[in-house]
Amino acid sequence: MVWLGQAGSRQEDSSLRPVRQHTSAVTTIEFCPGATVRQDGRMTKIRPARPTDAEDMSEVQNAIYRAGLRASPVDVALIRERYLDTENEVACTVAEQEDRVVGFQSLKRAWPGNPYDVAEGWGIIGTHIHPDAGRSGLGRRLFVESLAAAKAAGLRHLDATIGADNSPALAYYSAMGFTPYQEGGDTIPHRFDV
Numbered sequence: 418m419v420w421l422g423q424a425g426s427r428q429e430d431s432s433l434r435p436v437r438q439h440t441s442a443v444t445t446i447e448f449c450p451g452a453t454v455r456q457d458g459r460m461t462k463i464r465p466a467r468p469t470d471a472e473d474m475s476e477v478q479n480a481i482y483r484a485g486l487r488a489s490p491v492d493v494a495l496i497r498e499r500y501l502d503t504e505n506e507v508a509c510t511v512a513e514q515e516d517r518v519v520g521f522q523s524l525k526r527a528w529p530g531n532p533y534d535v536a537e538g539w540g541i542i543g544t545h546i547h548p549d550a551g552r553s554g555l556g557r558r559l560f561v562e563s564l565a566a567a568k569a570a571g572l573r574h575l576d577a578t579i580g581a582d583n584s585p586a587l588a589y590y591s592a593m594g595f596t597p598y599q600e601g602g603d604t605i606p607h608r609f610d611v
């Protein structure tokens with residue numbers, strides 16, 4: 418797996434904005450971007466990352482590592498450096514359940530010499546969902562926020578460089594509308610035109 422993107426903070430805090438109640442095995446309130454909703458029986462809040470999220474964010478990436486979906490573990494200092502204290506940040510949005518961050522998505526402006534060889538002026542996005550919270554729609558909700566941030570920041574294109582053997586990530590970014598744009602080896606760069 419390839420790490421992508423970094424952090425940032427932006428926007429006002431989320432608020433509860435239920436739109437419609439569904440009747441199903443899992444009670445769900447259809448959401449507006451940024452709303453707090455019940456998802457798989459848990460209240461989920463989508464909000465900008467805060468400095469105090471560093472430990473939870475580190476645990477998210479280490480759980481991904483333990484699941485064999487990430488090449489190396491991280492520590493809190495690395496999370497701060499990559500996602501919380503970076504000057505290239507456009508947005509870093511977290512999904513919080515029961516006062517714990519269970520996933521996050523970072524969006525950075527490509528910087529000179531970035532390791533993904535992404536052209537300056539593009540955005541670089543990265544998504545990290547705790548395996549226990551996977552496939553419950555968190556990635557989809559986080560992308561709504563990142564896309565809004567990309568538009569607000571005037572980014573025209575986003576890059577997600579995805580490990581060629583990372584089928585969940587390939588499926589996820591494809592579902593979000595990303596398409597491959599370069600021949601890859603171990604990684605396949607995908608783009609999204611904002």
Ligand SMILES: CC(C)(COP(=O)(O)OP(=O)(O)OC[C@H]1O[C@@H](n2cnc3c(N)ncnc32)[C@H](O)[C@@H]1OP(=O)(O)O)[C@@H](O)C(=O)NCCC(=O)NCCS
Pocket residue numbers: 418419420421481486542543544545546547550551552553554555556557558579583584585586587588589590592593
């Ligand atoms: C890839 C990842 C970000 C997906 O996040 P997620 O919250 O589980 O994704 P969602 O539940 O929002 O799924 C949105 C859509 O993506 C697709 N998708 C996501 N995970 C999938 C999987 N494992 N298999 C097939 N399709 C998948 C589906 O189309 C899904 O829509 P659906 O559930 O209505 O069918 C998450 O699995 C993850 O963090 N993986 C480890 C880290 C990583 O590899 N990050 C990406 C590279 S930086």
